[in-house]
Amino acid sequence: xxxxxxxxxxxxxxxxxxxxxxxxxxxxxxxxxxxxxxxxxxxxxxxxxxxxxxxxxxxxxxxxxxxxxxxxxxxxxxxxxxxxxxxxxxxxxxxxxxxxxxxxxxxxxxxxxxxxxxxxxxxxxxxxxxxxxxxxxxxxxxxxxxxxxxxxxxxxxxxxxxxxxxxxxxxxxxxxxxxxxxxxxxxxxxxxxxxxxxxxxxxxxxxxxxxxxxxxxxxxxxxxxxxxxxxxxxxxxxxxxxxxxxxxxxxxxxxxxxxxxxxxxxxxxxxxxxxxxxxxxxxxxxxxxxxxxxxxxxxxxxxxxxxxxxxxxxxxxxxxxxxxxxxxxxxxxxxxxxxxxxxxxxxxxxxxxxxxxxxxxxxxxxxxxxxxxxxxxxxxxxxxxxxxxxxxxxxxxxxxxxxxxxxxxxxxxxxxxxxxxxxxx
Numbered sequence: 001x002x003x004x005x006x007x008x009x010x011x012x013x014x015x016x017x018x019x020x021x022x023x024x025x026x027x028x029x030x031x032x033x034x035x036x037x038x039x040x041x042x043x044x045x046x047x048x049x050x051x052x053x054x055x056x057x058x059x060x061x062x063x064x065x066x067x068x069x070x071x072x073x074x075x076x077x078x079x080x081x082x083x084x085x086x087x088x089x090x091x092x093x094x095x096x097x098x099x100x101x102x103x104x105x106x107x108x109x110x111x112x113x114x115x116x117x118x119x120x121x122x123x124x125x126x127x128x129x130x131x132x133x134x135x136x137x138x139x140x141x142x143x144x145x146x147x148x149x150x151x152x153x154x155x156x157x158x159x160x161x162x163x164x165x166x167x168x169x170x171x172x173x174x175x176x177x178x179x180x181x182x183x184x185x186x187x188x189x190x191x192x193x194x195x196x197x198x199x200x201x202x203x204x205x206x207x208x209x210x211x212x213x214x215x216x217x218x219x220x221x222x223x224x225x226x227x228x229x230x231x232x233x234x235x236x237x238x239x240x241x242x243x244x245x246x247x248x249x250x251x252x253x254x255x256x257x258x259x260x261x262x263x264x265x266x267x268x269x270x271x272x273x274x275x276x277x278x279x280x281x282x283x284x285x286x287x288x289x290x291x292x293x294x295x296x297x298x299x300x301x302x303x304x305x306x307x308x309x310x311x312x313x314x315x316x317x318x319x320x321x322x323x324x325x326x327x328x329x330x331x332x333x334x335x336x337x338x339x340x341x342x343x344x345x346x347x348x349x350x351x352x353x354x355x356x357x358x359x360x361x362x363x364x365x366x367x368x369x370x371x372x373x374x375x376x377x378x379x380x381x382x383x384x385x386x387x388x389x390x391x392x393x394x395x396x397x398x399x400x401x402x403x404x405x406x407x408x409x410x411x412x413x414x415x416x417x418x419x420x421x422x423x424x425x
Contacts, residue, residue, distance in 0.1 A: 001110040001111060001112070002038040002039070002110075002112075003032055003113075003114045004039075004041045004042075004103045004111060004113050004114065005025075005028065005041070005043070005114045005116065006042075006043045006103060006115055006116070007024075007025050007028070007043075007044060007045070007115070008045045008050075008078075008092075008095075008116075008120030008121075008127075009025070009044050009045065009047075009054040009120065010024070010118075010119035010120045010121075010124075011050065011053065012024065013053050013057045013119055014053070014056050014057040014060035014061075018149075019148050021148050022060075023057075024116055024145035025044070025057055025119055026060055027145045027157060027158055028118075029066050029068070030065065030066065031157070032114065037114075039068060039072070040106060041072050041073075041106050042058075042061060043074045043076060043099050043102055043103055044058065044074065044075050045077075045096070045120075046077060046078065047082060048077075048080070049083065058075060061073060074102065076099060078091075078098075079091065079095060086121045086124070088123065089126065089127070092120075092121070092126075092127040093130055093131060095124075095127070096124075096127040097131060100131065100136060100137055107139065111139065112139050113137050114140070115128035115132070115141065115143060116128075116143055117129060117142050117143060118143070118144050129142050129161070132162065132163050132164065132167065133163045133164075133166050134167070138164075138193070138195065140162075142161050143159070143160060143161070144158070144159055145157060145158050146158075164195060167194075167195075168196060168422055171191075171193075171196060172194075172196060172419075175194070175418060176418060179205075179411045179414055179415060181263065182208070182259050182411070184206070184208040184209035184212065188202070188206065188209070196418055196422060199225065199226055200230060201414060201417050201418060201421065203223055203225065203226045204222075204223075204230065204413070204414050205414065206222040207222045207223055207234060207238075208410055208411075212407060214256075216238055216241040216242045219238050220235070220238045220239070234410065237406055246279075246283050247283075247398075247399040249279070250276065250283060250395070250398065250399050251395065253275055253276045253279065254391060254395045254401060255406065255407065256272055257269055257272030257391070258388075258405060259407065260272055261381070261388070266378040266381050267378045270365075270367055274364075276391070277358060277362075277365055278338050278341075280358065280398055281338055281342060281345070282295075282341065284345055284351065284354070284398070285344055289348065291306060291344070293307065293336045293340075293341075293344075294336065295335060295336050295337060297335050300333075300334065303336050304316075304332070304333050304336075307319070315347050316332070318347045319332050319340070319343050319344070319347075320332055322343040325359075342355070342358060353397065354398070357393055357394040357397070360386075360387075361387070361391075361394075364387055
């Protein structure tokens with residue numbers, strides 16, 4: 001573990017004529033050495049007026065007691081614009097960033113950047129805290145060196161003034177906003193660049209990302225290392241989805257559709273509605289009626305053979321006479337589609353309460369077809385409340401779905417964990 005010191009050079013470096021004591025750069029170096037820090041590099045940023053003081057500071061640091069190697073001390077002139085305008089904060093921050101970029105190749109995984117915030121003009125001093133708060137230097141400390149003439153009893157000459165807590169607060173708000181938007185991949189990127197990451201939070205975000213993507217095997221794998229530290233419900237729910245439990249899958253598609261609508265991703269929402277209607281139809285026909293039919297062309301003949309055997313051919317006759325919403329007849333003996341499945345259900349009285357709900361989704365499924373096949377954009381959705389009510393009633397009757405979206409509960413749980421991880425002050 002080593003320290004890399006970065007500092008602007010001020011008019012009190014390396015020795016102050018005002019206090020008749022060593023300036024802040026030398027004081028910080030001596031303090032760190034006294035604390036058993038290994039100083040691997042010092043980067044001194046100077047303006048045109050402090051060039052000589054930078055050279056004098058380097059000479060001072062190579063002498064006793066610091067005894068730093070001259071090769072470990074780099075002197076970096078700032079841009080001429082900052083020399084001409086040393087109170088410009090933006091220019092000072094840009095110069096400080098150049099210093100950090102020069103230090104990064106020398107920064108090991110366990111090393112720390114040590115910023116001296118007591119040399120230079122006021123904006124130069126504040127540049128280091130600005131960059132730390134903005135996340136440019138996660139492995140860093142900001143140091144202040146007190147004026148020895150103004151110190152009170154018991155006050156240390158050199159002390160830390162890190163603003164990482166402020167950065168953590170910024171990061172916390174951003175991550176929680178991303179989570180509430182179901183942007184798990186974005187939240188993971190922000191989390192990994194913060195100091196808020198824990199193994200459990202990371203695993204749950206990965207779980208959410210793969211679950212919302214319907215990659216249930218990967219979602220399950222993400223929880224493997226933390227299975228004993230997370231709520232068992234996340235493992236139980238993903239187990240049902242991995243087993244392709246039909247009701248669990250239908251509920252997942254339903255809640256996924258609500259997420260797409262909440263995010264105003266209308267085209268994706270319509271695709272989810274189309275998928276949901278089709279899968280509900282197959283569920284009712286296959287699981288409730290026991291009629292094994294398929295929409296695959298390769299199984300077209302077997303499907304219609306199975307239909308012709310039902311109720312002594314009466315179901316098949318019903319389908320032959322069935323009129324589609326647009327007025328034409330159903331194409332029998334061809335591929336089984338959602339209209340075929342709906343017509344089958346209409347033959348059975350026990351589905352009478354479901355038929356209007358399923359039919360109510362037809363216009364949205366047709367809109368999905370226009371969007372997908374006709375390259376028609378969807379920037380808004382008419383009767384949004386109507387489709388939501390229809391979906392809710394349908395799912396309640398078919399699967400008994402709860403009102404709580406499991407991913408909303410996951411989001412709330414992760415946000416609570418983040419609150420516990422964040423230590424304000």
